[in-house]
Amino acid sequence: MSGSDYRINQEIRAREVRLIVEEAGEKGPTSRNVGIVPLREALGMATERGLDLVEVAPEANPPVCKVMDFGKFQYEQKRKEKRAKKNQVKIEVKEIQLKPKTDDYHLGISLKRARKWLEEGKKVKVRLRFRGREITHSHIGRERLEGVKDELSDVSVVEQMPNMEGRDMLMVLAPIAEKK
Template identity: 55%
Template sequence: MSASEYRVNETIRVPKVRLIGADGDNLGVVDTREALKIAREAELDLVEVAPNSDPPVCRVMDFGKFLYERTKREREARKQQVKVEIKEIRLRPKTNEHHRSFKTRDARRWLEDGMKVKVTVRFRGREITYPELALEDLQEIADELADIAVVEQRPNMEGRVMTMLLSPNKEGKKKGASTKEETKEEA
């Protein structure tokens, strides 16, 4: 028996779908052929919106318009997203107090602007045998910036580099803003 004869002899089962019309009203459970006919008459597309439900849910809509609106919503969501910038301060265990204060001042400015700050101490040669010196430096920087920053990632060693991540403290930022306003009023 050939394939064409087999198809003629078998009974064709047409699946049913729950149909939602173009205006959003429920048209009930109909045959797939009937749903396609309704979509063609409205000059729209038949889109399956919930394939896992029983029966599957299909909607009569303009699919091109649907895709356009979806990409438009995604674009708006991306605009609303807050992008957190991470600035980095690089030190060495031998960095003296004077130079470290410049770097700490930059970190303070970045934290006030809402950026995160990654503090990195790079070891060269035999400096790696004294990681406690770098740990002390990182702790001093964290203490100096404690009024506006929170340690998000504790100091940790990765190869020849010790890093710590500071993020802006929301409460500290508000306090800092109020003290600036108070000093302007006093002057």
């Protein structure tokens, strides 16, 4: 739930609520379960403390409401979301395209590029495209992809084994996780 998804104060529709009061303690804020109280009494307790009554679990029976500073709560939620987004790992997928008849020189160039990407922590998708009657000899393509896998085995692991998708045979290589 984001900050705007919560009902606060007069927006709460239930007659009675399960009330939780947040109190400042020596070791930080602590929550105390007051129990089931009428909505008016809960709103009174919130205004008496100069805080908001926030419905945190509307699907519960009766709904769970918390007495807290809603502005501070929203601020903390946004900070948590930013921190989580910052710590997310974005994995980029690069692609090399080959054909069954790609000569060794051009294959070497593609492998060199793939090795560099894998060392940078990126995944590599190897696409082997069949044209015309080449598709009848898919075993040649599979051997070619096995050769690519063997050549890059020191820096990668096979995430997706070679499989056919239309006229293409695809294999995905992922970098080997650093040993700690």
